[in-house]
Amino acid sequence: MQQFLDPVVLASISSLDLVAKTVVDGFVAGLHRSPTFGFSQEFAEYQQYNQGDDLRHVDWNVFARTDRIYLKKFRGETNMQLLILLDASASMTYGSGTVSKIDYARYIAASLVYLSSQQRDATGLIVFDEDVANYVQPSTRQGQMMRLMHAIEQAHGGSRTNFAKPFAHFLQFLKRRGIVVVLSDFYDDPDVIVKAIEPLRYRGNEVILFHILDPNEIEPKFRDPVLLEDSEDASAMEVSPEYARGEYRAKIDQHIRVLAEKAQRAGLEYVFMNTAKPLDKGLRDYLAVRQRRR
Amino acid sequence: MGFLAPWFLAGLAVLGLPVYVHLLRQYKSKPVKFSSLMFFERRTQSSVKHRRLKYLLLFSVRCLFIVLLVLAFARPYIHSTSIARASGGRNVVFAIDNSFSMRQDDRFPQAKQAALDAIQQMKEGDRGQVISFGGPARLVTDMTADRANLRAAVSAIEPADDTSSYAELSRVLRSTAESYKTDVEAHVFTDDQKSSLPAAFSDLKLDDGTKLIIHPVATKNIPNWTVESVEAPRRVFDTKKVRTVATIAGFNTEEATRKVTLVANGKELESKQVKVPANGRATVEFLALDAPYGFTRCEIRIDSADKFPDDDHWLFSVERADPKPALLIHSDSDSASPLYIKTALEAATEAPFRLESLPVSQSANANVTKYAFVILSDPGPLPEKLQTAIDTFVHNGGSVLITLGKNSPAGRHVPIADLQNLGLRTIAPDREGVLTVASADTSYPAFAEARNWGGVDFYQVTRLQLPQASPDVRVAAQLSDGTPLLIDRQVGEGHAVVFTSPFDNVANNIPVEPVWLPFLDQLTREMGGVGSSQTNYKVGSFVELRSTREKGVPVEITGPGDKRLLSLSESSKATNFQFPSAGFFDIRRANGREELAAVNPDPRESDLTLIPQETLDLWKNTGIAPKGSSNAVAGDTSQDDNAELWWWVLAALAVLAVAESWLGNRHMTAETMTADKEMVA
Secondary structure, X not given: OHHHHXXXXXXXXXXXXXXXXXXXXXXXXXXXXXXXXXXXXXXEEEEEOOOOOOHHHEOHHHHHHHOOOEEEEEOOOOOOEXXXXXXXXXXXXXXXXXXXXXXXXXXXXXXXXXXXXXXXXXXXXXXXXXXXXXXXXXXXXXXHHHHHHHHHHHOXXXXXXXXXXXXXXXXXXXXXXXXXXXXXXXXXOHHHHHHHHHHHHHOOOEEEEEEEEOHHHHOOOOOOOEEEEEOOOOOEEEEOHHHHHHHHHHHHHHHHHHHXXXXXXXXXXXXXXXXXXXXXHHHHHHHHHHHHHO | OEEOOHHHHHHHHHHHHHHHHHHHHHHHOOOEEEOOOOOOOOOOHHHHHHHHHHHHHHHXXXXXXXXXXXXXXXXXXXXXXXXXXXXXXXXXXXXXXXXXXXXXXXXXXXXXXXXXXXHHOOOOOOEEEEEEOEOOOEEOOOOEOOHHHHHHHHHHOOOOOOOEOHHHHHHHHHHHHHHHOOOEXXXXXXXXXXXXXXXXXXXXXXXXXXXXXXXXXXXXXXXXEEEEEEEOOOEEOOOOOEEEEEEEEEEOOOOEEEEEEEEEOOEEEEEEEEEEOOOOEEEEEEEEEOOOXXXXXXXXXXXXXXOOHHHOEEEXXXXXXXXXXXXXXXXXXXXXXXXXXXXXXXXXXXXXXXXXXXXXXXXXXXXXXXXXXXXXXXXXXXXXXXXHHHHXXXXXXXXEEEEOOOOOOOOOXXXXXXXXXXXXXXXXXXXXXXXXXXXXXXXXXXXXXXXXXXXXXXXXXXXXXXXXXXXXXXXXXXXXXXXXXXXXXXXXOEEEEEEOOOOOOOOEXXXXXXXXXXXXXXXXXXXXXXXXXXXXXXXXXXXXXXXXXXXXXXXXXEEOOOEEOOOHHHHHHOOEEEOOOOEEEEEEOOOOOEEEEEEEOOHHHXXXXXXXXXXXXXXXHOOOOOOOOOOOOOOOHHHHHOEEOHHHHHHHHHHHHHHHHHHHHHHHHHHHHHHHHHHHO
């Protein structure tokens, strides 16, 4: 089943929801776990009462026996809220192979939507470039998954990336705490990126940054000098293979490293994704975060 | 270096193709999209230069490929001229006109002085050659750098009486340029005489690379009167006074009256005034010349009072002699043909022959050698002794006329001519119609003036069997049924002329027709050696001194000033002689005959009209192109000396083709990869 996580194989499937189902079912089957994982109401642990905790969760039987107030915790007692922030800027349309970065991001987003709908999590979507291009409010209503799938499918390369402006809007949409997944190539200064995303974390959200890059962006393979045109601002520049192999690689590596460090320092989960690699790493990281949140 | 097919060089226009592909199309190529350039910097100029350098290398290879391909088609070669040119220095020809017209005023000294000045201006390394072209062009020196030698050669050139020819000069210049395989600078010192131009301008064509510089010694047309020609009999055989007609011509002249004088042996016989129209001609007749026996040196003079007195006289010679005897042998019963023939010969102007007739029965002991020619008028069988004598006479250069009729036996050979007699054919005029002369060869002397054969009818002709394709036999006239009428066969050194019908006014009506007199007169003059003899010549013309059988017999020529003009060996070997100057020449031929030849300059030399400047410019332009260029003279064999380079060009093309494929392949691969990336983006 692992082959269904290969983006090249997924690119041949036209329907996005079918892609998501293929990915998630294959991924879950690979975990040798029940498809209803995390969906039970079994007891998890006792937690000491703190002021302000909801008194409805107090185990009064324990209080009667021990005269101490404990809160009784259950697994999956609450549904999570998942908000997917999909970068649809022009730079995301680049791809050296059959799968572009935005395709890859769509697969991940669709898979997450499908996975969360199976767990009855409220799932929302924000498509942005330099502004908010599309917004689907998190919900568990009937048909939410199809709305999300449609919105993901409609996401296409827009203009340039600007994290500051759209993320200021996101704060208005986030009424509940949950998991925020940001799918982007993060072509900006790491400080600016982290500074824009960090406020999400302050509101008690778990933030996962999926840094999606094409293999040719990570390691350019130009045999000859080539005139490159920026897909966002249309500026052109002649680039030699020597520069691409040397200085460019050092710069992109440093960018990835700095972004990861700053994200971790800010409490953001950072996941680097190569569009030539299968999607399971992204899904695995997401589930690990969800598990931690529960 | 040159090209044998230079028009292929137009293919160099194809060079625009690589220029378009590499320099124009290059800037139109679309850039490749990339996600973001935030990690790229603009300090990549060195790599751009590297890229352009590589493209320019491919561009250069392609351009060079096209150039070499075009060159291969244009067939480049290296002419040996290049080698000669590389040795440095010019090759200068100094051509001096020493024709008769250069005697006018001080033209010739001027020309020589100008030539000496030009030699003085030769630079170090230059080589020169002196040519004179008054008459046949003569190479006075070889191509040499020795200026003293050149100056001496110029000084030694004397004015001549001959005619200059610019066509001859051009031919020599072409030959010189070809001989030395080099460009030639030709300095021509001449009087630009228009009459020296050839009839066809193409004869003036100079070889490529020949630079013509004309140094004219005459600047304007000069009026000139001259004695253009004189008509007088060369030989007179009666006692009458000789009629002489002189033509006086004026070139660039106004109407004027000139005094014309007839001089014989230095004595003025008669003078007349004649009015010569402007630029025209006038004739004057003298009847006072009473030439004594032998040769008379005659001259017509005019008092032209112009600036060219050398052409104011015309020399001619007149010989007075007794008429030569001719022998007619006829059948005993024939009385008509002797009458007609004798009457015709006596009626001729200046009758050169005195006819003696003998019946065949009395002719056995006739001494034929004392006669100018012999006529056998249908005599029938000849006495064997006579036939042998005539045969010997003809073999030694004599001539015999044989007429054939009813007395000539069929089935036997015609004596002397040795032609098979097939029998007499008699025409029935009421059934077949009469025979007429269908064709007559007017180049044959007897038919040169006798051309009106319209009323001549033939009733009896003798048919002969002629040898096939024999060079000795010439059929000069044929009848309407194809029967040969007059056959000339060379026998030894002489001729046997056979007329296939007798002159008796029975077998035909020739003797009573007008054509009879000129025909017989011309025929007998030719046979008697009178017709072809010429005593008035132009400077530069030739005179034949001996026949092939007269080898070793000395001849003698005495020129003006009683100078012997032939050396001892030449006098025994020379077959002809060219008259070098004007004057009287005494000629004693190998056969013992003496002759006084009067030699005059060509009257064209008296016309001093100049060549128009545009004609001179055209002449100069014929040789302007550098040697080896496309307008080489047709049939020029100079290409034989060209080292063609197409083989080397092809070898270079092969190497370039490999290089272009390798570079182009790399270029195409890179572009394909780039295009793929662009499509994905």
